[in-house]
Amino acid sequence: MGGEKSRPVNPPKILSEEWRKMKWNGKNNDLQYIKNYKPHNSELQHLRILLHGPVGAGKSSFINSVDTLLQGRMTSRALADATSAASFTKTYRTFKIQKGGPEVFYPFAFTDIMGLEKTMSHPNEKHRGVKVEDIILAMKGHVKDGYKFNPESSLSEHDHDYNIVPTLNDKVHVLLSVIDASKMEPLCDDIIKQMRTIRLAASAMGIPQMAILTKIDEACPVVKGNMRNVYKSSRLKEQMEKVSVYLGIPLYCIFPVKNYHSETQTDDDVDALILAALKQMIDFGEDYVNNLQTC
């Protein structure tokens, strides 16, 4: 990341103990907690979790992974792509997850958006990623579902897709930064700056923030071999500490995950990591909405 580019990456080591305690057999408890979750505020249909981060970081794949986990079968509603150089996701889209019957949903939803790209240095070059201004508008609830992002100009009040009077349900309740653990070194200062600007805007609105570190299988061979090494991997610990320093997100708000991307069946250890992150998103979002009521 940024100034880290020239520093060689240390070979991964397995630490003798987990540096963060993880209940590997606690999947059922976490799953039950999520299944039982009901927002305290009756106005709230769903907690809205907005994902943002560099192109190809695994945003859409994370949404699919949560969907897969909760449905208990592989799903791919948020289309992900292995090859695109520019962001594959181009529109603002909210994903609700079905719970039982066709019209019954979990009371949380994910908003998938276009990825961030480095700002072009030459005036003739066209910017290709989502604009920071659009993400800030999205957090305030001004972006309508289906809006197609325009990397060259942000949404304006006069636009058809501008929601003039956002309700509590349109606003974002948790901001989730998504970072690829296997590609942190090429992340440039410019992307970090954009992510910090977004985070600061979220802070000003009191929106809680978290980060997930994806592709931990690609980032560390000892984790690829056994997911339970995740908190024993010296490399992942370093990567999480870097995310914390560069984005200013406390370590306890950063979760390593492996998304479902090539498998045909779910796995309890992969699920346990995703559930741990999801549980914190729900707790943070719920607290935020309840504090809004009392403010």
Ligand SMILES: Nc1nc2c(ncn2[C@@H]2O[C@H](COP(=O)(O)OP(=O)(O)OP(=O)(O)O)[C@@H](O)[C@H]2O)c(=O)[nH]1
């Ligand atoms: N090995 C591995 N691959 C992953 C993981 N998560 C995502 N991928 C792959 O990474 C690629 C990009 O994932 P996407 O989910 O499309 O990323 P995105 O952040 O939505 O990208 P844009 O929409 O283009 O901004 C896809 O080929 C995924 O299959 C992971 O945890 N491990």
Ligand SMILES: [Mg+2]
């Ligand atoms: Mg995407």
